[in-house]
Amino acid sequence: MTCEEARVLLHALIDGELDAGHAREVENHIANCPECASALAHYQELRQTLRSANLRYAAPDALRSRIEAAIPVPATRVPMQTRRSLLQGFALGTAMSAIAATGIVFFVVRSVQDERILGDVVSAHLRSLQAEHLTDVLSTDQHTVKPWFNGKLPVAPPVPDLTTQGFTLLGGRLDYIDGKPVAALVYRRRVHIINLFVAASQNLDRAPGRGGEMIQGFSVQEWTDQGLRFIAISDIGADELQEFRRKFEAAAVSSN
Amino acid sequence: MILAGRRRSDRMRDTRAMKGDVHDAERARRFRDAALPHLDEIYTLARYLLRNTADADDAVQECYLRALKHFDTFRGGAIRPWLFAIVRNVCRSNYARRGFSDEEPSEAALPLWVEAQETPEAQVLRQRDEESIRKMVSELPGQFREAIVLREVNDLSYQEIAEVVGTPVGTVMSRLARARAMLRAAWLAAEKEGGDDL
Numbered sequence: 001m002t003c004e005e006a007r008v009l010l011h012a013l014i015d016g017e018l019d020a021g022h023a024r025e026v027e028n029h030i031a032n033c034p035e036c037a038s039a040l041a042h043y044q045e046l047r048q049t050l051r052s053a054n055l056r057y058a059a060p061d062a063l064r065s066r067i068e069a070a071i072p073v074p075a076t077r078v079p080m081q082t083r084r085s086l087l088q089g090f091a092l093g094t095a096m097s098a099i100a101a102t103g104i105v106f107f108v109v110r111s112v113q114d115e116r117i118l119g120d121v122v123s124a125h126l127r128s129l130q131a132e133h134l135t136d137v138l139s140t141d142q143h144t145v146k147p148w149f150n151g152k153l154p155v156a157p158p159v160p161d162l163t164t165q166g167f168t169l170l171g172g173r174l175d176y177i178d179g180k181p182v183a184a185l186v187y188r189r190r191v192h193i194i195n196l197f198v199a200a201s202q203n204l205d206r207a208p209g210r211g212g213e214m215i216q217g218f219s220v221q222e223w224t225d226q227g228l229r230f231i232a233i234s235d236i237g238a239d240e241l242q243e244f245r246r247k248f249e250a251a252a253v254s255s256n
Numbered sequence: 257m258i259l260a261g262r263r264r265s266d267r268m269r270d271t272r273a274m275k276g277d278v279h280d281a282e283r284a285r286r287f288r289d290a291a292l293p294h295l296d297e298i299y300t301l302a303r304y305l306l307r308n309t310a311d312a313d314d315a316v317q318e319c320y321l322r323a324l325k326h327f328d329t330f331r332g333g334a335i336r337p338w339l340f341a342i343v344r345n346v347c348r349s350n351y352a353r354r355g356f357s358d359e360e361p362s363e364a365a366l367p368l369w370v371e372a373q374e375t376p377e378a379q380v381l382r383q384r385d386e387e388s389i390r391k392m393v394s395e396l397p398g399q400f401r402e403a404i405v406l407r408e409v410n411d412l413s414y415q416e417i418a419e420v421v422g423t424p425v426g427t428v429m430s431r432l433a434r435a436r437a438m439l440r441a442a443w444l445a446a447e448k449e450g451g452d453d454l
Contacts, residue, residue: 011433015407017414043436046443050408053386055393059299063313067295067320072284126289191411216290217335235334237413 001029006036014044117231120177122215125195125233128173128184134193135171135186145172149183155228157183157198160251167194167244177231187244194234194244201229212238212245221245225252287327290335291320297336297410298343304405305347307394315350319343337412340420344402392442400435407432 001009006029012018013026030037128134137148146159152174161169167187175184175197182199201224212221215233219241222231232248234241298319302312319342323330330338393404399421406412406420418425 008430008433011436012414012429015414015432017429042440046436046440047408050389050404050439053389055386055390055405055409056296056300057303057312059295059316060309060313063299063316064295066317068288068292070317070321071288071324072280123289126293129293214332216286217333235336 001025003029003033003036006030006033007039010036010040011043014040014047117178118215118220121197121220121231121233122218124175124177124184124197125193125218128175128186128195129193133173136173138171140169140171142169145169145185148172149174153181153183153199155183155198155200157185157228158252159185160248160254162187162244162247162251165247165251167247189234189236189240189244192234192236194232194236194241196230196232196248198228198230201227212242214238223249225249283327284324287324291323291339294336294339295320298339300409301340301402301405302343302347304394304401304409305344305398306351311350315343315346318346318350322346334416336410337416337419340406340410340412340416341422344420388446392439392446395442396435396438400431400438403428403431404435404439 006026009018009022009026010030013023018026030040137145139145140161140163142159142161146156149155149157149172159169159172163169167189170186170188170193172186173184175182177197177199180199182197185196185198187194187196212219214220218233218235219238220231220233221241221244222229223245224230230245230248232241232245234244236244295316299312299316302315302319303309306312306315319339323339323342326342393401393409396404402421403417406417407414412420414425414428417428421428423431
């Protein structure tokens with residue numbers, strides 16, 4: 001590898017965008033080239049500095065209001081009940097025709113409920129980001145967050161600390177999915193928020209074995225463990241959310 | 257333009273059945289839930305691309321109107337790259353319409369590394385306040401500015417940046433490399449000139 005090549009590829013190395021083979025090649029070159037090694041160190045420093053500074057701009061309130069006004073929905077949200085009954089009516093219509101067409105009653109009825117739960121999960125996630133209501137209990141300490149749920153829910157969700165594994169615990173809150181109270185644990189991955197909803201599995205009863213999927217651009221992971229149903233949602237990539245699930249499950253087992 | 261859009265959608269609505277209304281409301285709700293949370297990020301890109309508050313306001317508003325209009329063409333996946341691509345196109349066409357040309361230096365002519373003239377200690381970048389970092393980013397040529405903002409400020413992957421700007425991933429990588437080289441050079445130059453004043 002020439003220095004010219006390395007000086008481009010080292011950026012992909014810094015950004016974690018190189019596959020293992022290329023990363024090794026760049027690292028080999030850098031190990032034997034003091035100039036490229038120095039460039040790597042300086043660019044890492046530059047990147048750190050850029051990332052730790054707040055370089056974002058906040059959209060002005062007036063602009064936000066203008067855009068909201070331009071979207072043809074009343075600024076106040078459609079009341080939950082109305083929207084749900086509307087959706088149910090709509091979904092039921094679809095379900096009925098599907099039943100008529102296929103006769104597979106069980107699956108169709110199940111999937112209508114599945115969609116409703118997923119819809120609620122997405123809405124709850126978005127609400128948590130929008131309304132400055134991310135957490136009721138704000139703490140990075142698992143021993144503060146876990147007892148907070150006592151008496152508020154009939155279940156005690158595991159609250160592992162995953163900070164060293166790249167997922168920082170931000171806190172927890174009480175939320176509602178499908179009209180039932182659930183625990184919401186909030187983790188952060190870089191600038192991205194992960195909401196993890198936990199409830200007794202009969203309260204979030206969905207067709208089993210769905211694993212990961214994408215809904216409205218969000219990654220969703222779900223799993224069941226010891227009578228608890230977990231649904232994680234975030235705008236991070238599907239692989240990263242799967243990594244979160246793996247680490248959460250491993251840590252939850254060892255903390256029990 | 258907004259008015260015309262509304263009138264047309266009113267006409268369309270009149271001819272639609274009840275089911276169409278339900279669909280419209282549901283679609284608008286989905287759009288609102290999916291797109292509005294990213295407003296600050298979209299605005300951030302527009303601010304860096306246009307370097308002007310009023311222009312950025314207009315571009316972002318137009319971006320959201322266009323995005324809503326074409327929401328049916330958005331087929332799942334991550335919505336951020338889709339929105340970034342729209343706002344980028346709006347910024348570019350507005351810029352062109354107003355007679356600006358965003359001159360792009362030839363990529364190959366740009367250095368990948370600028371050796372500092374001073375001792376190794378002087379190569380350590382002095383911490384700068386956010387305003388001066390923003391200014392340095394703003395002064396990069398357009399294609400490098402958008403690459404660095406999408407990567408470092410909005411945290412997109414190379415693949416996502418490639419989708420937004422419509423280039424191969426390799427081009428994204430080499431633009432980022434040159435953008436960082438230019439930033440570093442600007443940083444060193446500022447240190448040499450202003451010392452602690454900046």
